[in-house]
Amino acid sequence: MARPRSPRLIAVSLAITCALTASACSSASTGAAGSQGDGKGTIEFWSMPFWIGQDDKVQQLVDEFNASQSDVKVNLTQLEWKDGREKIKQAMAAGQGPDVWLMNNGLELDYLKAGSLAPLSDLGYTQADLAKFTDLVKVNEYEDKLYGAPLYFDATVMLYRTDVLEKYGYEKPPATWDELKTTASAITTKSAADGSKISGWQFKGMDDHVNAINSTWESFLCQAGGSLTSPDYTKSTQNTEAGKTTMNYMRSFYQDKTSPVGTSALNGFIDGKVAMFSFYQSVIANVETGGAKTEGKWAVAPMPEGPKSGCSMVGGHSLVANAGSQETKAAGTFMKWLASPERSAQYMDFHAIFPYDPAKVEPAVKAAYDEKTKGDANWTAILEQAGRNTPDLVLQDRHGWSTRWEKQKSAIVAGVNGQSSVDGSLSAIDAEVGKALDAER
Incomplete structure (x- = not known):
């Protein structure tokens, strides 16, 4: 990856x-x-x-x-x-x-x-x-x-277990946020009932690779129409309607226990215990190391489209x-x-x-x-x-990036798993990154 x-x-x-x-x-x-x-x-x-x-x-x-x-x-x-x-x-x-x-x-x-x-x-x-x-x-x-x-x-893409989706009646991967949530929730619920205990979805970064929450978060924020900074790169712009929409959507997976906090997206996927996750497409090399566990049992799809687009990091x-x-x-x-x-x-x-x-x-x-x-x-x-992707998000991320990537690791995880409020998490990012942007000028 x-x-x-x-x-x-x-x-x-x-x-x-x-x-x-x-x-x-x-x-x-x-x-x-x-x-x-x-x-x-x-x-x-x-x-x-x-x-x-x-x-x-x-x-x-x-x-x-x-x-x-x-x-x-x-x-x-x-x-x-x-x-x-x-x-x-x-x-x-x-x-x-x-x-x-x-x-x-x-x-x-x-x-x-x-x-x-x-x-x-x-x-x-x-x-x-x-x-x-x-x-x-x-x-x-x-x-x-x-x-x-x-x-x-x-580019951040979605990986899905074809064997798991087929087992629970899905012939193709979800194409929108709504479909992703519905499909993931159904797999989690049905697999619990039959004893398989499969998580329908896991956000990469809410697990053993917490640094990955940065690219995960920024991809979903982009799909909601959000930005990291103002056009002139002088203001952090995450505590917006787009930011709140994104965090509330991600948070819903943990509120209804579709996704368990702490389960490795990648390892769970290889073991057949996570049905879908998203990350950079080069994670395919890691999935392929699963050998018989993964061979012929998975595929790649574009990211499910959010309220505004299907872009990604x-x-x-x-x-x-x-x-x-x-x-x-x-x-x-x-x-x-x-x-x-x-x-x-x-x-x-x-x-x-x-x-x-x-x-x-x-x-x-x-x-x-x-x-x-x-x-x-x-x-x-x-x-x-x-x-689907443009240079815009990366050019924004260049400004204040080390502060942003460090702060997002704690604030996004805490906001998504309910340890802090949505507004509090996003405000904390904007405040910290704002200082870094001020220092750049």
């Missing part, structure tokens, strides 16, 4: 660190100002293992790149998800950061405001290169320039380059290779969403893309969901 952003990054803002340690984030700390190199040299690449389920694949890709040419050598430092982003931030603040590293789609505002990232146009990307990306690439835009080359996108990862590197040309060469249409088609092996418009890539790549999606109903659902 796609890993949500670590709360440990709430540490000191990179922009403030740069201001306090004059040379720490300047190009002089890694090379002469404006130096790009001649396109030949050694670059340092720091990454978490983004190939879901195979931690050694990133090193294999780096080795493949190194063997493919002789001008650029890449040294990989592989970090862990639990603290990798924090280590990169600390290294950058100390003037010892990598030339290229992995960052969540949407990028982090501290780096952008500090001028720490090189725009793709300075890394050898032409307008023709940039035109091949889908519109979702705008999640990496800042002040009219693109700063991240997406490896792949994630966008995730995934991109490559970014250090603006202060002496080797930005070499860095660009590597980024264009690792984030190329050819490699991105390979990332579809773990159900990563292709970041390019298939109609704009080379015929051989399009053929590989078509081969992976052909006749696969799960890919049809994933691509439908991706087509």
Whole structure:
């Protein structure tokens, strides 16, 4: 699955660190100002293992790149998800950061405001290169320039147990909020009566992976027509009618015991004890590890549509380059290779969403893309969901995100399970995030 952003990054803002340690984030700390190199040299690449389920694949890709040419050598430092982003931030603040590293789609505002990232146009990307990306690439835009080359996108979708739905008389998955609630409640009730004890639905994040409540909440808020911030990103806007509608809807699953607090959405789904849940589509890799427990017994559907739409949260990862590197040309060469249409088609092996418009890539790549999606109903659902989504929510989330993601973990869970009032939970988020937004200005 796609890993949500670590709360440990709430540490000191990179922009403030740069201001306090004059040379720490300047190009002089890694090379002469404006130096790009001649396109030949050694670059340092720091990454978490983004190939879901195979931690050694990133090193294999780096080795493949190194063997493919002789001008650029890449040294990989592989970090862990639990603290990798924090280590990169600390290294950058100390003037010892990598030339290229992995960052969540949407990028982090501290780096952008500090001028720490090189725009793709300075890394050898032409307008023709940039035109091949889908519109979702705008999640990496800042002040009219693109700063991240997406490896792949994630989109929150719904997963459902076909065997469970069929057992209780449902031939297709729910397509709306009302249908979701009705179907889930019926499965919970009927399965309790026959001794199966299956939860019809579980919200990812109300379980052992509490950080996931952020993407879950923001997806449902979007479907209710809500937003995270005002259009100018200066005000937190969750305590609204859309926010209350969303929380009351989610809360209803626990009030009537359709969903039990604390049951793992993913593990319960694999064991056949949770009929439906939603998360980024790359969680498919985890479901497939269930072997005989899940094989042929589940499928993917677009998100049930809420009062306003069927949108959902966008995730995934991109490559970014250090603006202060002496080797930005070499860095660009590597980024264009690792984030190329050819490699991105390979990332579809773990159900990563292709970041390019298939109609704009080379015929051989399009053929590989078509081969992976052909006749696969799960890919049809994933691509439908991706087509419903826009960059807007991710661009809002960039502002005050570390404060928001930390506060939502406690406030949303407490509001949904009834430990605090709906108004109190949403007001607490707006108050806390509002301070962070004020500090950004």
